[in-house]
Amino acid sequence: MTDPAAELGAQLARPGGPGGLQTRSAQVDGVTDLGVNLRIGEELILDVPCADSYRNRAAGDWVAVTRGARPVVIWRLGQDPGVETEDEIRELALDAAAEIQVVRAVAWGTGEPFGTGWQAVAATHVRKNEQGKVEYYHQLASETDPPPPPPPSRAPSPVTITATSSGSWRNGRPDDYASNPMQGDWTGGGNRRGGWFYGMKIQTACAGKTVSSMAVTFTRARGSGANGKRPMHLYLHSYTSPPSGQLALGVGPEDLLRLSVGARGTAILPTSWRTALAAGTARGLAIYANGSTDYAAFTGGSLRITFAAT
The missing domain is CATH 2.60.120 (Jelly Rolls)
Incomplete structure (x- = not known):
């Protein structure tokens, strides 16, 4: 029983093989400002350009590179990066949220607020914290509902x-x-x-x-x-x-x-x-x-x- 992947690789490697895009695998030796340095066997090829889709480039990546006088890296070989990317986006979103001033909800009117759980404020206090963000404190005449838990402490931004x-x-x-x-x-x-x-x-x-x-x-x-x-x-x-x-x-x-x-x-x-x-x-x-x-x-x-x- 033949291995289709091995058979295709052999066809691509043969002179005069099938037309269309022909590639081979190579390992990234280093990332440069012009592309990547590639290691193919004992040969080091400098500053090979990369397709825009090849993101988060790193030494050690296995990539597909086109054959020809001027090779181009067209994609990375490896695991699905979706989960890792989602985690990175969430962390960036939390950092961004910590940098801006946020008020959960604002409403006003001439009558009493609608709904339950509202408490009358006897005095409002305001200050600027160490990160330069505005903090409000509402002093109540009497407390009928406990305050929400304080937000978890976050590390200072890098x-x-x-x-x-x-x-x-x-x-x-x-x-x-x-x-x-x-x-x-x-x-x-x-x-x-x-x-x-x-x-x-x-x-x-x-x-x-x-x-x-x-x-x-x-x-x-x-x-x-x-x-x-x-x-x-x-x-x-x-x-x-x-x-x-x-x-x-x-x-x-x-x-x-x-x-x-x-x-x-x-x-x-x-x-x-x-x-x-x-x-x-x-x-x-x-x-x-x-x-x-x-x-x-x-x-x-x-x-x-x-x-x-x-």
């Missing part, structure tokens, strides 16, 4: 912190020849180290809140080292702005991301790192590597901070 500046250092001083933060040494001129600086923005955003996670996003710059995936050797540093001398490295390294050229990636910082950044005992992020093996340049450095309800 914030995204971008670096105020960045740069590279080589041989103990700023490297004016590097346009982006870099790690390693390609030409024998000395190992580079790069840094991202946030001033006091991280500590200010976290003040009075319980941090549940910090996620940082970087993009591997083109034209730096080998095209294949290279790890970022991440460190903490204690500077609010770029130093005039050597950039001293703090705790590290942590290899949280491996990116091919042009690819973008997001990594969750270790718990101890987010604690240090929130408290201000660390101020920013740095990279460093020895030699040419992991030589690479990176851009980005935005931090998305989420909080827990208190």
Whole structure:
């Protein structure tokens, strides 16, 4: 008994096979600003464009790509994302609702209100809470019906912190020849180290809140080292702005991301790192590597901070 799927695959693979759309499977090596980097066997194909229908792209996805001189990713292979998408929409809706001022219902007239359960208000009090939302409190002359339960506490909305500046250092001083933060040494001129600086923005955003996670996003710059995936050797540093001398490295390294050229990636910082950044005992992020093996340049450095309800 033949397998129809295997038979169709064999037909598509044969020269002069059936006409129409012919595809093959490939795995996404990294997501770039122009599309995706694809891994097909041992070959790395850079910046392959994608159909608009391919959303929420991520490294590791298996996709269908057209054959030809200019391949195009046309869809992702995998499970039905419907349930996951519904959960994401609900969470976004709750976040949006928490950001706006809502009054459940409003009515007025010259006579008594219609229906049961109404209570006369002796005085109305109003205030603005810590999130800048208006709260009303109705003081009753007598209580004939208990108030509804208070709404469940929600975590403060996430914030995204971008670096105020960045740069590279080589041989103990700023490297004016590097346009982006870099790690390693390609030409024998000395190992580079790069840094991202946030001033006091991280500590200010976290003040009075319980941090549940910090996620940082970087993009591997083109034209730096080998095209294949290279790890970022991440460190903490204690500077609010770029130093005039050597950039001293703090705790590290942590290899949280491996990116091919042009690819973008997001990594969750270790718990101890987010604690240090929130408290201000660390101020920013740095990279460093020895030699040419992991030589690479990176851009980005935005931090998305989420909080827990208190």
